[in-house]
Amino acid sequence: MMKLLIILSVAEFQNEVRAMMTRNKVSIYSETEMYGFKAEDHQPDIRSWFSQPDKGIYSTLFFSFQTEATVKQILEDVRTFNETQEENAENPLHAYQIDVEAFA
Numbered sequence: 001m002m003k004l005l006i007i008l009s010v011a012e013f014q015n016e017v018r019a020m021m022t023r024n025k026v027s028i029y030s031e032t033e034m035y036g037f038k039a040e041d042h043q044p045d046i047r048s049w050f051s052q053p054d055k056g057i058y059s060t061l062f063f064s065f066q067t068e069a070t071v072k073q074i075l076e077d078v079r080t081f082n083e084t085q086e087e088n089a090e091n092p093l094h095a096y097q098i099d100v101e102a103f104a
Contacts, residue, residue, distance in 0.1 A: 003071040004063065004098040005029075007078065010091040011058040017093065020077045021064070029064035057091070071097045 005026075009017045014031075021029055035056045066074075078095040085092065 001068060002065050002100040003068050004100055005066050005071045005074060006096040006098065007062040008094040009060050011060060013093060014060050016081060017062055020074055024070055024074050026064055026066060026070065029062055031060050031062045034059050034061055065100065
């Protein structure tokens with residue numbers, strides 16, 4: 001069964017995620033840049049359309065459809081990576097596996 005792999009990474013760890021994809025022979029994946037906010041750190045003034053730029057975090061969303069075995073290995077790689085990043089504990093990689101129930 002196919003799985004949807006989703007990985008969220010702060011900008012500084014993009015290359016590590018790309019390396020995980022390469023090591024696990026993921027030949028096709030997508031990535032998109034995002035600018036995210038932590039709700040407890042940022043309460044925007046809704047009267048102003050533009051929020052304060054110093055409160056956001058640049059990050060990347062990676063996604064790919066893969067076999068269960070490949071996703072399982074990448075999830076394990078993410079766990080291992082996060083365990084070695086004590087100084088960056090506030091911004092670990094986040095990875096998710098979602099079942100693909102049907103496709104055409």
